[in-house]
Amino acid sequence: MSRPPVRHFLPRLIDPRKLASQGMLVKGEITARDLPRLSDAVEGEPSNAQVELSFARDQGGQDRLDGRVDCDVTLVCQRCLLPVAVPLTAQVAVGVVASDEQARMLDRELEPWIVAEESGDLFELIEEELLLALPMIAFHPLERCQGNSRYTTGAVSAEPDENPFQVLKALKFKD
Numbered sequence: 001m002s003r004p005p006v007r008h009f010l011p012r013l014i015d016p017r018k019l020a021s022q023g024m025l026v027k028g029e030i031t032a033r034d035l036p037r038l039s040d041a042v043e044g045e046p047s048n049a050q051v052e053l054s055f056a057r058d059q060g061g062q063d064r065l066d067g068r069v070d071c072d073v074t075l076v077c078q079r080c081l082l083p084v085a086v087p088l089t090a091q092v093a094v095g096v097v098a099s100d101e102q103a104r105m106l107d108r109e110l111e112p113w114i115v116a117e118e119s120g121d122l123f124e125l126i127e128e129e130l131l132l133a134l135p136m137i138a139f140h141p142l143e144r145c146q147g148n149s150r151y152t153t154g155a156v157s158a159e160p161d162e163n164p165f166q167v168l169k170a171l172k173f174k175d
Helices: 016-022 036-041 100-104 122-133 166-172
Strands: 025-030 049-057 063-076 083-097 111-114
Touching: 016 049, 016 063, 016 083, 025 122, 036 122, 049 122, 063 122, 083 100, 083 122, 100 111
Parallel strands: 083 111
Antiparallel strands: 025 049, 049 063, 063 083
């Protein structure tokens, strides 16, 4: 008899500096109910976030975490206004800092994660990354969308077909 896979849920509070000094790889899930701002930004409830993060200390002594977060959400298609499933993938490249001043000194490739105390809120960080990964506008693929496909954002002609001020020009030059 086969066993179902074991689901490993991540803790909310972690010590990122300790994990970086140990070079830890963290894998697990965060439940949708622990991501309330993401739930408010989408239709229905998102799937659990699948998280894989690698903690390390780089050659310059900077504690960092890199990895990815995957989550499925439902948004509203802006053509047909029906639900559309959207897979989200957020690439994470974060430097752990204690203050805004240290954040300004980070490499450009890293986003700052300000952790003033020993522990930081991992759920808040992951939720922020997923919110940034949301598309600005969601659409079904055109062949499956029930919206009106005649509307387009195609090129607009430079010259209008008819000048609405033509009548005024005629009145101005009338003898």
